[in-house]
Amino acid sequence: MNLLILSTTLKNILVLLQDEKNKIYTRILTENKSGNYLAKAIKEVVEESKTNIKNIDEFGIDIGPGSFTGIRVAISTLQGLLIDNPEKEVYTFFSSDVLYRSVVNNNHDLKKKKLTVLKRARENAAYASIYEDGKRIFGPQMVFEDFLINSMNNCILINEEAEYFKNKYKLENEVFYSNIEEESLIAETLKGKRVKIKNLEPLYLQKPLAVENLERRKTK
Secondary structure, three states, X not given: OXXXXXXXXXXXXXXEEEOOOOOEEEEEEOOOOHHHHHHHHHHHHXXXXXOOHHHOOEEEEEOOOOOHHHHHHHHHHHHHHXXXXXXXXXXXXXXXXXXXXXXXXXXXXXXXXXXXXXXXXXXXXXXXXXXXXXXXXXXXXXXXHHHHHHOOOOOEEEOOOHHHHHHHOOOOOOEEOOOOOHHHHHHHHHHOEEEEHHHXXXXXXOOOHHHHHHHHHHHO
């Protein structure tokens, strides 16, 4: 089986192709506006693997939580690749699950502990996912100051972006870092929900500011 995975909500944009012999080809994009080069990166891994798009059996895509712009670029790119096959089902997954799995795979003693992946949504809000005993027990969900201060007792924080909230709210939680493992990315992709490419959408967690402000005024 040839598998192509796109992830645009982690620290770097990642394109991964695993061929039928389980050999892995990757491109990591770190430049500003690297989403502009996503199609080129796909072309490069396909050519390096000596296959073509028509021979790729399965596709996976990171639908969040994270930058809507990055997710939309990835979705548009994938829909363009499969424009002649709108009923094709693709795997969808959460980038927070990949971060968690990458951490516990390298640190087995952490699997029994309570871990929280935090990603910045905006200055005073985070996308949070909480895990315990190898399972996600909360999220992904957008959370604010009260949750960050009061609802993560005894949690180990995962992700570089968690450092921002630790410093901002003077949290005492330990912060743990890990590189993304290719094996973890593939495993979480194949566990993901399958969606027809024509119905593919980002994970929507963040309401527009105008909507939030209106709701706050109504509750006063």
